[in-house]
Amino acid sequence: MSELEFQRCLREIDNGKKESLKKIYDYYGHAVYSYALSIVKCKGLAEDICQDVFLKVWNNSDKYRKINNPKSWIMTITRNTSIDYLRKYKREDIIDEFNIAVDKDMVEEVNQKIHINEVLSELKEEEREVVILHAISDLTFKSIGEILDKPLGTVTWRYREAIKKLKEKITL
CATH class of the missing domain: 1.10.1740.10 (RNA polymerase sigma factor, region 2, helix turn helix motif)
Known part of the structure; x- marks a missing residue:
């Protein structure tokens, strides 16, 4: 829009x-x-x-x-x-x-979401917030900085650190 x-x-x-x-x-x-x-x-x-x-x-x-x-x-x-x-x-x-119907595909989808939530929950709150705002909400780092009242450098650093941690957790 x-x-x-x-x-x-x-x-x-x-x-x-x-x-x-x-x-x-x-x-x-x-x-x-x-x-x-x-x-x-x-x-x-x-x-x-x-x-x-x-x-x-x-x-x-x-x-x-x-x-x-x-x-x-x-x-x-x-x-x-x-x-x-x-x-x-x-x-x-x-x-x-939440109620889970016994549907194999649905159970697999729920398991994937649970895994993603578990991995995200291991991030610091500040890191998780930046990842969600950027990756899911598709906001620019500048916009995220305005929302969180943080400098652009801090936002990009938190994002890089969070992605590095996520890669480590997912590859385990």
């Missing part, structure tokens, strides 16, 4: 046009969900956060500044909302429940 298209959608949202929010959701929804999931580690909670993020986009569409990158703006909202949820549920156990 281009900057101009994003701004047009925000103007339409200001005028109450729900279809424009759907366009933004269709474009950014997966990245928002993935990033929230990487922070809270709970599918249900990540879904709630995703809904809240897009409600915040709806309610704060007038606060977007042209100098921002649309994806950076939305991912910053996602990060802040996820952290707020973690603070809110700090004393509660967040448990990710």
